[in-house]
Amino acid sequence: MSEEITKKPVGITETILRDAHQSLIATRMPTELMLPIIDTMDKVGYHSVECWGGATFDASLRFLHEDPWDRLRKLKDGFKNTKLQMLLRGQNTLGYRHYADDVVEYFVQKSIANGMDIIRIFDCLNDLRNVKCAVDATIKEGGEAQVALSYTLGDAYTMEYWMDIAKRIEDMGATSICIKDMAGLLVPYKAEELIKSMKSATKLPIQLHTHYTSGVASMTYLKAVEAGVDVIDTAISPFAMGTSQPATEVMVETFKGTPYDTGLDQNILAEIADYFRPYREECLENGLLSPKVLGVNIKTLMYQVPGGMLSNMVSQLKEQHAEDKYDEVLKEIPRVRKDFGEPPLVTPSSQIVGTQAVMNVLMGEPYKMATDQTKDLLKGKYGQTVKPFNPEVQKKVIGDAEVITCRPADLIPNELDKLESEMKQWKKQDEDVLSYALFPQVAVDYFKYREAQEEKVDLSQADTKNGAYPV
Numbered sequence: 001m002s003e004e005i006t007k008k009p010v011g012i013t014e015t016i017l018r019d020a021h022q023s024l025i026a027t028r029m030p031t032e033l034m035l036p037i038i039d040t041m042d043k044v045g046y047h048s049v050e051c052w053g054g055a056t057f058d059a060s061l062r063f064l065h066e067d068p069w070d071r072l073r074k075l076k077d078g079f080k081n082t083k084l085q086m087l088l089r090g091q092n093t094l095g096y097r098h099y100a101d102d103v104v105e106y107f108v109q110k111s112i113a114n115g116m117d118i119i120r121i122f123d124c125l126n127d128l129r130n131v132k133c134a135v136d137a138t139i140k141e142g143g144e145a146q147v148a149l150s151y152t153l154g155d156a157y158t159m160e161y162w163m164d165i166a167k168r169i170e171d172m173g174a175t176s177i178c179i180k181d182m183a184g185l186l187v188p189y190k191a192e193e194l195i196k197s198m199k200s201a202t203k204l205p206i207q208l209h210t211h212y213t214s215g216v217a218s219m220t221y222l223k224a225v226e227a228g229v230d231v232i233d234t235a236i237s238p239f240a241m242g243t244s245q246p247a248t249e250v251m252v253e254t255f256k257g258t259p260y261d262t263g264l265d266q267n268i269l270a271e272i273a274d275y276f277r278p279y280r281e282e283c284l285e286n287g288l289l290s291p292k293v294l295g296v297n298i299k300t301l302m303y304q305v306p307g308g309m310l311s312n313m314v315s316q317l318k319e320q321h322a323e324d325k326y327d328e329v330l331k332e333i334p335r336v337r338k339d340f341g342e343p344p345l346v347t348p349s350s351q352i353v354g355t356q357a358v359m360n361v362l363m364g365e366p367y368k369m370a371t372d373q374t375k376d377l378l379k380g381k382y383g384q385t386v387k388p389f390n391p392e393v394q395k396k397v398i399g400d401a402e403v404i405t406c407r408p409a410d411l412i413p414n415e416l417d418k419l420e421s422e423m424k425q426w427k428k429q430d431e432d433v434l435s436y437a438l439f440p441q442v443a444v445d446y447f448k449y450r451e452a453q454e455e456k457v458d459l460s461q462a463d464t465k466n467g468a469y470p471v
Contacts, residue, residue, distance in 0.1 A: 012046050016049075030064050
């Protein structure tokens with residue numbers, strides 16, 4: 001019986017419109033580049049296309065001078081047959097702090113109203129209290145709520161841990177579960193064991209998301225699919241591999257003619273790859289795509305540290321002219337992580353642990369100085385870690401400051417009305433208040449830019465009416 005359950009076609013989520021370009025070219029793909037290929041992508045038969053959320057919201061406003069809501073609406077207009085998927089950071093939505101429940105609920109409502117089908121919701125500590133509001137809101141609005149677990153290694157992360165948390169996600173009413181392996185730490189045979197264990201604990205579909213950083217991702221997908229995983233995340237080949245996902249066409253070919261056959265047409269996939277190839281070449285030429293992110297970084301597996309965290313650490317040491325301390329800092333990271341309750345290393349916990357490890361080494365005394373983020377983490381402002389904090393470290397860093405044990409958002413009063421009144425002069429659409437809530441300064445800069453563009457158009461139209469030609 002169990003053999004039959006595992007042998008079924010595997011679904012493919014295409015990441016080219018979100019995580020692939022976020023991982024390789026810092027989320028700089030503009031909407032106008034996406035639109036011409038949508039018709040073709042819509043014919044493939046993907047399980048879903050991941051195209052929004054993550055860093056796309058911030059990058060659209062900050063670097064591309066685009067309205068992310070407008071992007072979502074245009075994508076929805078084009079994808080008639082394919083589900084759209086996004087990544088949401090639980091109570092952080094797409095920003096970098098916890099928001100009040102009314103902001104989270106409104107954000108989910110507007111995302112679904114503008115065309116989102118599946119919302120993948122995660123928390124950097126795997127604290128399910130921080131995803132519950134977004135999950136409930138997604139279900140209420142008729143969307144699919146997928147809870148993503150940040151995959152990591154450590155004493156606390158036993159098979160029992162993963163099985164228990166999968167069961168709790170099912171009890172929350174989520175639609176599916178994603179294992180989010182942001183650092184490429186999941187190796188093939190461990191993936192097989194993990195999927196089988198989680199499948200024994202929950203009836204929910206399980207999706208696997210990983211990155212090629214450590215070089216094992218395609219093999220990990222192979223073993224996971226054989227173990228019964230339902231969907232895998234892949235990227236069309238010009239933006240695959242390296243710090244991105246395994247290539248869509250390679251995984252489709254791998255399962256062709258097997259019980260797991262995706263049924264996707266390589267000819268259509270080739271058209272999509274042909275479309276993105278010149279853009280890849282352009283990004284290589286202009287330096288947006290660095291060949292450095294296309295290789296294999298086996299240190300990821302050796303030190304269990306995500307690639308982005310390693311590069312961040314190297315630049316911090318360079319600034320302090322202390323590159324010679326690199327190995328010392330690598331040894332310090334696991335110690336700091338243990339002191340901090342063994343959190344998964346994903347934004348923002350990876351930055352908090354990495355920066356503190358650098359400071360400990362440079363100061364010559366652990367926790368002589370601590371960042372504000374370290375203090376907030378140890379005060380419980382990010383939520384609950386899998387293991388307790390080291391009490392001595394906690395005392396040294398925050399003294400007798402109050403430690404919160406409730407869900408952090410319980411302490412945040414509703415803030416939508418206040419935000420609305422702060423930005424009302426810029427409001428052109430309901431969604432603008434959410435852009436402002438997430439990135440106040442960046443959003444205002446964008447609103448000013450938008451206004452200036454609209455004035456230009458008005459002027460040119462007036463000139464035309466008067467018989468003059470717009471410049």
